[in-house]
Amino acid sequence: MKKLQQKIRQDGQVLSENVLKVDSFLNHQIDPALMQAIGEEFATRFQDACITKILTLESSGIAPSIMAAIQLDVPVIFGRKHQSLTLIDDLYTTTVYSYTKQTSNDIAISKDYITENDVVLIIDDFLANGQAALGLIDIVNQTGASLAGIGIVIEKGFQDGGKLLRERGYRLESLAIIESLVEGSITFRDEETN
Amino acid sequence: MKKLQQKIRQDGQVLSENVLKVDSFLNHQIDPALMQAIGEEFATRFQDACITKILTLESSGIAPSIMAAIQLDVPVIFGRKHQSLTLIDDLYTTTVYSYTKQTSNDIAISKDYITENDVVLIIDDFLANGQAALGLIDIVNQTGASLAGIGIVIEKGFQDGGKLLRERGYRLESLAIIESLVEGSITFRDEETN
Numbered sequence: 001m002k003k004l005q006q007k008i009r010q011d012g013q014v015l016s017e018n019v020l021k022v023d024s025f026l027n028h029q030i031d032p033a034l035m036q037a038i039g040e041e042f043a044t045r046f047q048d049a050c051i052t053k054i055l056t057l058e059s060s061g062i063a064p065s066i067m068a069a070i071q072l073d074v075p076v077i078f079g080r081k082h083q084s085l086t087l088i089d090d091l092y093t094t095t096v097y098s099y100t101k102q103t104s105n106d107i108a109i110s111k112d113y114i115t116e117n118d119v120v121l122i123i124d125d126f127l128a129n130g131q132a133a134l135g136l137i138d139i140v141n142q143t144g145a146s147l148a149g150i151g152i153v154i155e156k157g158f159q160d161g162g163k164l165l166r167e168r169g170y171r172l173e174s175l176a177i178i179e180s181l182v183e184g185s186i187t188f189r190d191e192e193t194n
Numbered sequence: 195m196k197k198l199q200q201k202i203r204q205d206g207q208v209l210s211e212n213v214l215k216v217d218s219f220l221n222h223q224i225d226p227a228l229m230q231a232i233g234e235e236f237a238t239r240f241q242d243a244c245i246t247k248i249l250t251l252e253s254s255g256i257a258p259s260i261m262a263a264i265q266l267d268v269p270v271i272f273g274r275k276h277q278s279l280t281l282i283d284d285l286y287t288t289t290v291y292s293y294t295k296q297t298s299n300d301i302a303i304s305k306d307y308i309t310e311n312d313v314v315l316i317i318d319d320f321l322a323n324g325q326a327a328l329g330l331i332d333i334v335n336q337t338g339a340s341l342a343g344i345g346i347v348i349e350k351g352f353q354d355g356g357k358l359l360r361e362r363g364y365r366l367e368s369l370a371i372i373e374s375l376v377e378g379s380i381t382f383r384d385e386e387t388n
Contacts, residue, residue, distance in 0.1 A: 029307045030256075030270040032263040059252035059272060062224075066257045069226040076224040078253060113223045 001041050001175040005188050007034055008154065008176055014184045018156075026125055026153065027060045038175060039067020042123060042151045045173045046072070049148040051121045053077060053114055055136055057107060060125040064153050068123060077114060079107040079136065092142045096135035099128070107135055116144030127152040127174060130161025137170070149173060157189050195235050195369040199382055201228055202348065202370055208378045212350075220319055220347065221254045232369060233261020236317060236345045239367045240266070243342040245315045247271060247308055249330055251301060254319040258347050262317060271308060273301040273330065286336045290329035293322070301329055310338030321346040321368060324355025331364070343367060351383050 013021040025031040042064070054076045056065040065076045081096075082105065091108040098105065114120060120143075122136045133150055140147045149171030155162050157177040165172045177189040207215040219225040236258070248270045250259040259270045275290075276299065285302040292299065308314060314337075316330045327344055334341045343365030349356050351371040359366045371383040 023304060024306070025269075028271060028274070028304055030260060030263070030272070032260055032270065033267070035260060036264060059256060059274070062253060062256045063260045063270075066224060066226055066229060066260060069224070070230060073227070075219075076226065076257075077222060078224070080222070080253070110217060110222055112218070 001038070003034065003037055004153070004176045007031070008178075009186055012186060014181045014186060017181050018159075020154070020156070020178060020181055020186070022154065026063075030063045032063075035063045035067045038064045038153060039069070039071055041175055042068040042121070042173070043071030046121055046148060046151065049121065050119050051148055052118045053145070054121050054123055055079065055109070055114065055140065056123045057081070057132055057136065061123055064125065064151075065123045068121070068151065072121075075113070077109055079109050079139065081105040081107055092139045094135045094138040094142075096131050098131065107132075107139070109139055111143075114140070114143040114145050118143070118145035119148050120145045121148050121151060123151045123153075125153045127155040127161045127165075127172075128159045130159075130164050133161060133165060151175075154178065195232070197228065197231055198347070198370045201225070202372075202382075203380055206380060208375045208380060211375050212353075214348070214350070214372060214375055214380070216348065220257075224257045226257075229257045229261045232258045232347060233263070233265055235369055236262040236315070236367070237265030240315055240342060240345065243315065244313050245342055246312045247339070248315050248317055249273065249303070249308065249334065250317045251275070251326055251330065255317055258319065258345075259317045262315070262345065266315075269307070271303055273303050273333065275299040275301055286333045288329045288332040288336075290325050292325065301326075301333070303333055305337075308334070308337040308339050312337070312339035313342050314339045315342050315345060317345045317347075319347045321349040321355045321359075321366075322353045324353075324358050327355060327359060345369075348372065 011024045054065045057079045069076045093108045120140050152174040155174035155177045157179050179187040179189045205218045248259045251273045263270045287302045314334045346368040349368035349371045351373050373381040373383045
């Protein structure tokens, strides 16, 4: 997605060979016109998938998800992060390890909002090691719903998550794939070879 | 806002005289068409206020804020909640006490995204005791920006937050004001007398 690549080049900050900061338009400040374009792109890519629900994770997944949801005319459910959960009777839960923060979080969604008849699109802001995506996939599997695929705003192509998800046969649509951040420079994977 | 009142009556769950659960369209599952209508309503009410930024709080404030932001063509900044903050050099921070959870959270925003030249609209999903709104106001005051007002999706009119903010002279626009939740029944404050 060219518009997103341009925005990343223009406003992304390369903090190290592994860390791209996009706080100015995605993770802290949010650019609504860009989110609208991102939502439209996800909707176009998954338009034939008969999506009935979008599942994401608080907080940065919410804006791109709600914009895709407008286009696809389906509800969004956002998973909540907890240090640890005790009351889990009415929740689907899974544990996600963050390599960045070196902590584990439980994520949870209510059993009320996704059923076995749903077709779910997972959307998240970043894909790195794939732990959050695998956690959301685990939750979809617990619900018995069908998983249509995973939509990612920015994939770090130099980390393992994308490879792992594609090898397992999931449909993965990443709107921008960062090939490398070496020497402060952002290189994208050619969109044609996604 | 009639459409919101109808949705609250239809899908809100009164859990006690103080607790209204709206997980099915606002706090966990999100209804995108309703959020779009809410965003348009905020934009209409504040259309003459020359807003340049919307400030909200993760996570449930994000969806209504991004929808208002589309209409007003301004960025959203969402404050992050932390148990406690240590590195605060580049952040504006404040502490918010939650009566519901009986815990304090620090909330923080980067100093990069709101400046003294901004005109800020605060948006949040709920107003009860007003602690979150006062925290966000404190942050706006730290930035030196002007505060145009506070937009709330659901105000619990039987708690003190709304009265407190109005008495202090802030412009408060609540799209639905719950007068009471007595005996499992939802009573709205007459919209005409807001």
